[in-house]
Amino acid sequence: MSEFQSIAFRAVDRPVSGKNLDFMHRQSSRAEITPWSFDNEYQYGDFRGDAEEMLRRGYDIHLHYANFGIRKLLIRLPHGLPDAKAAKPYLGKDSLRFVKDKQGPGGILAVEPFHESGDLDELWEIGALVDRLVPLRAEILDGDLRPLYLAHLAVACDEEHDPEETLEAPVPAGLKVLSDAQRALGEIYGMGDALLAAAAEKSPPLPTRENAAANYAQWLRAQNDANKDAWLATLMADPNASVRAEIMAKFKADIAAPPWPTILLNRTISQLHAVAAARAREAKRKAAESAARQRAKRLAQMAVDPAETLRETERLVSERTTNAYRKIAGLLADLREALSESSRSALAEKQAAKLKAANPKLHALTKELRSKGFVPK
Numbered sequence: 001m002s003e004f005q006s007i008a009f010r011a012v013d014r015p016v017s018g019k020n021l022d023f024m025h026r027q028s029s030r031a032e033i034t035p036w037s038f039d040n041e042y043q044y045g046d047f048r049g050d051a052e053e054m055l056r057r058g059y060d061i062h063l064h065y066a067n068f069g070i071r072k073l074l075i076r077l078p079h080g081l082p083d084a085k086a087a088k089p090y091l092g093k094d095s096l097r098f099v100k101d102k103q104g105p106g107g108i109l110a111v112e113p114f115h116e117s118g119d120l121d122e123l124w125e126i127g128a129l130v131d132r133l134v135p136l137r138a139e140i141l142d143g144d145l146r147p148l149y150l151a152h153l154a155v156a157c158d159e160e161h162d163p164e165e166t167l168e169a170p171v172p173a174g175l176k177v178l179s180d181a182q183r184a185l186g187e188i189y190g191m192g193d194a195l196l197a198a199a200a201e202k203s204p205p206l207p208t209r210e211n212a213a214a215n216y217a218q219w220l221r222a223q224n225d226a227n228k229d230a231w232l233a234t235l236m237a238d239p240n241a242s243v244r245a246e247i248m249a250k251f252k253a254d255i256a257a258p259p260w261p262t263i264l265l266n267r268t269i270s271q272l273h274a275v276a277a278a279r280a281r282e283a284k285r286k287a288a289e290s291a292a293r294q295r296a297k298r299l300a301q302m303a304v305d306p307a308e309t310l311r312e313t314e315r316l317v318s319e320r321t322t323n324a325y326r327k328i329a330g331l332l333a334d335l336r337e338a339l340s341e342s343s344r345s346a347l348a349e350k351q352a353a354k355l356k357a358a359n360p361k362l363h364a365l366t367k368e369l370r371s372k373g374f375v376p377k
Helices: 018-027 051-056 084-090 126-133 135-141 148-154 180-187 191-202 214-223 225-237 243-254 269-304 308-318 322-338 347-358 363-371
Strands: 005-010 039-040 061-066 073-076 096-100 105-111
Touching: 005 051, 018 051, 018 061, 039 126, 051 061, 051 073, 051 105, 061 126, 073 135, 073 180, 084 148, 096 148, 126 135, 126 180, 135 148, 135 180, 148 180, 148 191, 148 308, 180 322, 191 269, 214 243, 225 243, 269 308, 308 322, 308 347, 308 363, 322 347, 322 363, 347 363
Parallel strands: none
Antiparallel strands: 005 039, 005 061, 061 073, 073 105, 096 105
């Protein structure tokens, strides 16, 4: 397997300043760099830039992916976690941590489970994937604990944690209705639908949020005019200023949002995997039953009007592709089964012989017909 690495950064609140953009250009000579994004791919070599400093200087989210095991996600939170106490059960010291700035309340949320090469399916289109992750930052800043739970689950399921001994953190409300950004987080770390559904089994319903606009208006009325004038002047002078983030940070500091509901189940990761496996088996059984019903319906339609299937095989021959020949053989096999109890049971065999005779040089067609028993081996 050849080596592949992808580096992606995105700015959210405002574009990177000109001064800091010079710093970004010094981090890589080959990256595609704009005030809003930084992207690079490596077939050999490594990214040697300072990712955390790049976040401190303007970018807000970073994903480093390598097909030999690295899946590192960093999210810049300039005013820190909105509720450090609520976040504490999800965080650790290594694979999922909040790295505080040396000065001020800000810091970086780091998600970095340990996986060996080949443990998880490979990822592609990393830039598009990190674009889907961007809303996670706003969700975390809004007090939503689902991103932290999913990050915790990704770490708890990695190679360094014993599933029999590792307990899940408190289960947050709303796991049954994940946002697209939260689903993207699950995809990065190989958490399939069955595992997410198992985790969400007893999750409380998504909490009803109060009217944000009314809360903002009430809070603004209590602010002094000098502050409001300064905010407006800054925004008018620079539409890309970080003033909104500053206002929202002050709003959240003044108006304590209700805590995100959680439930403590004390399930082990092994128990979660067992529930997920049972769900996957049930989903597979239902899918097989549905496929069988659809197939029976299709065969019944073939038996009523076999001419339509015959015309389709004639059309497919003209495509002159291996895939088309494979479809022909499959259609004729289905037609043979559909007519097996009727007086026209030989119709599929006759059509196969006709197509072979009319196209003697199409050896790929003959091969596909032979695979379904229409041509002797």
